[in-house]
Amino acid sequence: MSLPLITDYEYGISAIDAQFHRPRRAAIHLIVEKGVAALVDTGTSFSVPGVVATLKQKNIAVEDVAYVILTHIHLDHAGGASQCMQFFPNAKLVVHPRGASHMANPIRLVAGAMSVYGEAEFKRVYGEIVPINIERIMEAPDESRINLNGRSLLFLDTPGHARHHNCIYDECSQSFFTGDTFGVSYREFDVNGREFVFPTTSPVQFDPVAAHTSIDRIISYKPRYAYLTHYSRIGNLEYHAQSLHDLIDAHVAIAQRAKDNGGERQSIISRALRNLLLQKLAEHGCQLPPNEINELLNTDIRLNAQGLIHWLDQPPDRFKQL
Structure with a gap:
């Protein structure tokens, strides 16, 4: 298949277009540390072949993907998780404790989405979602860390958009991978390098008090950048x-x-x-x-x-x- 849109940044970070509805709607972030890789969010099952093609283009073996990290389990972020785990035999799935059971047994997750979209539309948009072996799932509670080949990734419980949401602080790049907690910023709205960011209050767990607290918690680390799933890197974070x-x-x-x-x-x-x-x-x-x-x-x-x-x-x- 042809490669999706790829944006390479410093510190081994790349954004892979998830090809979700339109270009630059959703990003899957790749972090590579001395040949070992982690993915942050997965897009849908239809996004995964593009990820595999990107890894091949970058000479990263599927066996060298150590972690598949979910900021939260909404299906534009986590719908491709089960396919990723099939493609990447050595990977652990890292997810908020509130989301882990839904990855091991996605019946309720799928049923809820089908009730909104209908079965045919659900399958067209998200494809197939299957259970993930619980032994391959790693829960990431607040302030836990994983080690990516010597690179520390810190997980912060950041509700507001969803109660099962983590943001991940990468000490190497001094940046956060924020899923939906730090809003949405489409690159089409950039003006002379200045981004436009707005919140996502989408169903069903919006909590404005928690959202304010989570934003302040992110900013307390004084990060250089935030990598948003919708869509990728923004700066000027105190302003945003x-x-x-x-x-x-x-x-x-x-x-x-x-x-x-x-x-x-x-x-x-x-x-x-x-x-x-x-x-x-x-x-x-x-x-x-x-x-x-x-x-x-x-x-x-x-x-x-x-x-x-x-x-x-x-x-x-x-x-x-x-």
């Missing part, structure tokens, strides 16, 4: 952290204004989120045509609105935390 804090609060305010609108909530929240992000992109200096911006944002706005509605429907004491 403040922007994320502001946008999380704005998302919550939009949701709360719509909480008594019953069946109209989805459309009201989606419209308000679109207007908010279009305004922020204009302030950012984005010159893309509105139809192109909308095309890039449509899925995120729909999922963010669904996540905010789910959050609204949680017990009333949730609001006392704000």
